[in-house]
Amino acid sequence: MQPPQLSALNQSFIGEHLLPGQLGHLFVIVSFVAALFSAFAYFNAARREESTDGALWQKLARWSFVIQAVSIAGIFITLYYIISSHLFEYNYAWKHSSRGLPVKYLLSCFWEGSEGSFLLWLIWHAVLGLVVMRRGKQWETRVMTVVALVQAVLCTMLLGIYLGPEIKIGSNPFTLLRNEMQGAPIFAQPNYLEFIKDGNGLNITLQNYWMVIHPPILFLGFALTLIPFAYSVAALWKGEYKTWIKPALRWCLLGGAVLGTGIMMGGAWAYESLTFGGYWAWDPVENASLVPWLTLVAGLHTLVIYKSTGRSLKTTLIFFILTFLLIWYSTFLTRTGILGETSVHSFTGEGKALYWHLLIALALFLVISCYPLIRSWKKMPRVAGEEEADTREFWMLIGSIFLLISAIHIIFSTSLPVWAPLYKAVAGTDIAPSTDPVKYYNDIQVWAAFIIGVLSASIQFLKYKKTGMKAVWKKLALLIGISVVLSVLLVVGQKIEHLQYMAFTFAIMFTITGNLYYLLTTQKGKILKAGGSIAHLGFGLMLFGILLSGYKKTVISMDLAGANRNVDFGKKTFEENVKEGRENVLLFRNTTVPMGKYMVTYLGDSLVHNDPPLTFYKIRFDRRDPENNALLESFMLYPEAYVNPKGQEGISANPDAKHYWSHDVFTYLTSISNPEGKTDTSSFQPHTVRNGDSIFLANTVLVFEGLNNNISNKNYKAQTGDVAAEARLSAYTIDGKAGASTPVYVIQGNQATALDDTLRDLGLTIRINRIIPDQQATEIGIRQRAAQDDYIILKAIVFPFIRVLWLGVIVMVIGFFISWWYRRSEGSGRAAAKAPVTKK
Known part of the structure; x- marks a missing residue:
């Protein structure tokens, strides 16, 4: 593709609106220049912070950052205007939106493309940077140097500057369609817009209300990891390791809460919109978001150790640096297309340009963080001697290490498409991903969850520096006994057979009972001081929901008649295809078949004139008394599908579920009859x-x-x-x-x-x-x-106690926010009094 500036500049085109694109691109350039100058000015202010020149540089840096924040807002407003006004002369509007798209999904058009995702990230960094400017005090210059530099790097993702026919820096969201499709015959006509009646439209999997709110929350979580990273670099740069603790801890708590919320919102979206039969499939895109959260939580705990004892400073700095680098590595995995077909919902990248662009950015951040870390390694304060095994800080560190081990396993396995070519070059053989990723990850991660769960309940009974273990062992013995009894009852009642899940059951019961006991006895229900216990309790409830809904989920749509024997379900192996055939039922219209305790009838479908058209399939579930055939329960489910969307063959199905307190009846379509078929x-x-x-x-x-x-x-157009x-x-x-x-x-x-x-x-x-x-x-x-x-092929699954999972997530996030609020309201005098005493 030739650079846009080489197109026919002298040709005029009828109906084009060029001003919004020109204005938007101007905002991109201004935001990049302003962010870069702000980083330069803040750097000079930090170097001269004791002089008059330092104050002048700081003033210039602040104004520059404000200008870039305003420019980023201008980019957003301009791009939204282009999308909402259906200006299809712009490639981004044509590629990601359409006239029939409901207004509520217009915002989703932003984050379908890489440019919009980077813009969303920029918006949150700008907001967070303005907060740090206002509240950063003595840390402002150094922290904002890092923030502004990261903003400048992110701005390059939107520049779209060509350095040659095949090399460009970033992708400009305001590029004209005729410049992106040079050589297409339609653009030889000045009135080409008369022939472009509609846009390509939004990816149908994103046409869900969760995808309006999930990406902004997730990207706010991504953005929040920048602030602990920036404080870590600033502390290393300044050589001052006390006063950074309080702000870094608050930002870390907020980041853990928001990023965790964003991840589980993605799980809720997957549960409602995807058809892999659940909320979590260990998909690479899911994993790439989870791993930074695990290391962020690990860093949070080691920071608490450092705040209380002066230990684990180096470990904390490494965790915060690693978290931020993993955010960028996750972006590399999901936005360059390197994952290929290993992900069910990865995003299309921008090819080689974005591939190398992200690698260079990752290398830059690696240098600016690791250089001061290595330089200051021997100068950092430390407490003489090793931690005692009967102390809180020792076992908190062990728990953080296991979080890191869990993260390493997940990211290493997720990165198989990255390192597999190197493995082949060395070993001479290919290495393939597991055919059952859910079982592969579960069999290993269940042991990490076991250790982390047990530690989260028992550690809080220990004290920092030295603990009298006699009283602690009495409490733990009581909790262990209660947990064993509850675990046995659950294992027998739920017929849990595998050893690792029996151990997992004990860890869950111990986590829940231990944190409840500590909350009610030691903390005596003082909610503001109990954020940690509440978060741990939520973690235990979440694990409980995962165990019950995952291990005991039941497929009730069993093909007893063998009607699906020759149906291709698109699975990778013959065995998987046969298994899927046995777990789906063929339903003809107005016929009834048994599914578990229900009699199920397909009643027909209804068309909604969406873009593309959406079809609802009406399915009635009846449960009757086996003795007298009295109707005990009846409900309707409406799984939906986009049939042959945008010229594609087949269907894209969205599930539907009936929700009870004790379980969900979850259904989705795997095949339908040809809508045009007839006898x-x-x-x-x-x-x-x-x-x-x-x-x-x-x-x-x-x-x-x-x-x-x-x-x-509505189909009639008057003439x-x-x-x-x-x-x-x-x-x-x-x-x-x-x-x-x-x-x-x-x-x-x-x-x-x-x-x-x-x-x-x-x-x-x-x-x-x-x-x-x-x-x-x-x-x-x-x-x-x-x-x-007229028929459908349906899969129906019963997820028991899945609401326990969602309740656990909510409780855990509330715990994070309570801790954040408590740390936020701590007085500076109290915080200073608790600053660690360290020895060199």
């Missing part, structure tokens, strides 16, 4: 009717209510000279009125056209064949699909 019995049959006449069909009666000229059919008439037919079944059909008959000049209408629930397509004025009659053509033409 010889489903051709149009003529019926001549007058006002009030009825047409009797299989299971349906249509009542003809006459013709009128007030056209309500000059049209003579149009609409028929109205009401449909009735044994259950009452089932809808109405409004086919249209249009005469344009000497040509007559019939516009069909459908009653999809009933499998009916209705048209006006002709109007007979002299008989005051109308001939209606009706096609009713046969039952064998």
Whole structure:
């Protein structure tokens, strides 16, 4: 592709709106220059902080940062205007939006593309930087040097500057479509916009309300990892390791809360929108977000150790640096396309340019963090001697190390596409990912969760520096006994058979009972001081929900008749395809099949004129008393699918679930009948009717209510000279009125056209064949699909106690926020009094 500036500059194009793009690109350039100058000015201010020159440089740095923040807001507003105004002369608007897209999803268009994701990241960094400017005090110059430099690097992702025919820095979201598709014949015409009626549209998996709120929260979590990183670099730079503790701890707590919330919002989105049958599949994109959170939480605990004892300073700095670098490495994995087909929801990258761009950025941040760390390593304060094994700080450090081990295992396995070529070059053989990633990760991570859970409950009974173990052992013995009893009851009641999950059950019971006991006895219910215990309790509840909903989930849609024997479910191996076939049921319209304790009936579908059109499939679940057949329960589920979206073959399905306190009944479609398919019995049959006449069909009666000229059919587009008439037919079944059909008959000049209408629930397509004025009659053509033409293949899963999982996540996040609020409200005098006494 040639650079945009080499396109035909002298040619004018009709209808283009160039000002928004020019203004937006100007904002990009200004934000980059202002961020870079702010970093330079803050650097000089830090070097001259005791002089008058330092104050002047700091003032210049602040104004520069404010200018870049305003410019970033300008980029956002301009790009939103382009998207919402459907200015398809711009590549970003054409590629990610469309006219029929609901307004609530317009914001989702931002983060579908890499440029929008980087912009979202920039917005949060700008906001956080303004907060640090206001509250950073003596740390402002050094911390903001790092923040502004990171902003400048992120701004380069939007520059779109060409250094040659094949080399560019960043991707400009304001590029014109004709510059991105040079050589396409349509752009040889000055009026090409007349032929671009609509955009490509938003990825259908992103058309979910979670994807409006999940990415902003997740990227705020990503952005918040910058501040502990910046404080770590600033502390190393300044050589001062006391007063940074309080602000770094607050920012770390806030980051842990927000990033954890964002990750689990992604799990909720996956549960509602994806069809891998759950909320977590150890997908590489999920893993890439989880790993930095694990190291951030590890750093939080070692920072508390350092605050209380003066130990683990170096470990804390390493954790915060590693967390920020892992955020950028995660971006590299998810935005360059290097994951390939190993992820079910990875994002399309920008090819080689973004690949090397992110690697260079990662290398830069590695240098600016590791250089001062290495330089200051021997100068950093430390406490003489080793930690005693009966102290809180010793076991907190052990827990943090296991969080790190867990993170290393996950990121190493996730990065298989990165290091596999090197392995092949050395070993001469390929290495393939596990065919069952869920089992692979679970079998290892369950032991990490066991250790972390047990430690989270027991450590808080220990004291810093020295503990009298006699009283502690009495409390732990009581808690162990209670946990063993509860674990045995749960293992027997839930029929848990695997050894690792029996141990996992004990860890969960111990985590919950230990933290509840500590909260009620030691902390005596003082909520503001109990943030840590509440977060640990939430962690235990979350593990409990994972165990019950994951280990004991049950597929109830078993194919007992072998109807799916020859169906291809798109699995990688023959064995997986056979297994999937056994776990899906073929349902014909208006037929009933047993699923677990339910009798399930497929009642038909309904079309929503979305973009692309969305089809809801109506499925009724009935539960009856086995003795007298009395109806005990009945409910409807509406799993949905985009059928052949945007010219693609097949379906993209969204699940639906019935929620109970004790379980969810979770369903999704794996296949449907061809919407256009028909047999010889489903051709149009003529019926001549007058006002009030009825047409009797299989299971349906249509009542003809006459013709009128007030056209309500949304598919009819009026044109000059049209003579149009609409028929109205009401449909009735044994259950009452089932809808109405409004086919249209249009005469344009000497040509007559019939516009069909459908009653999809009933499998009916209705048209006006002709109007007979002299008989005051109308001939209606009706096609009713046969039952064998209308079917779905459905998978249904029961997730027991999944609400315990969501409750645990909420409690854990609340614990983080309580701790953050408590640390935020601590007085500076109290914090100074608790600063660690260290020895060199």
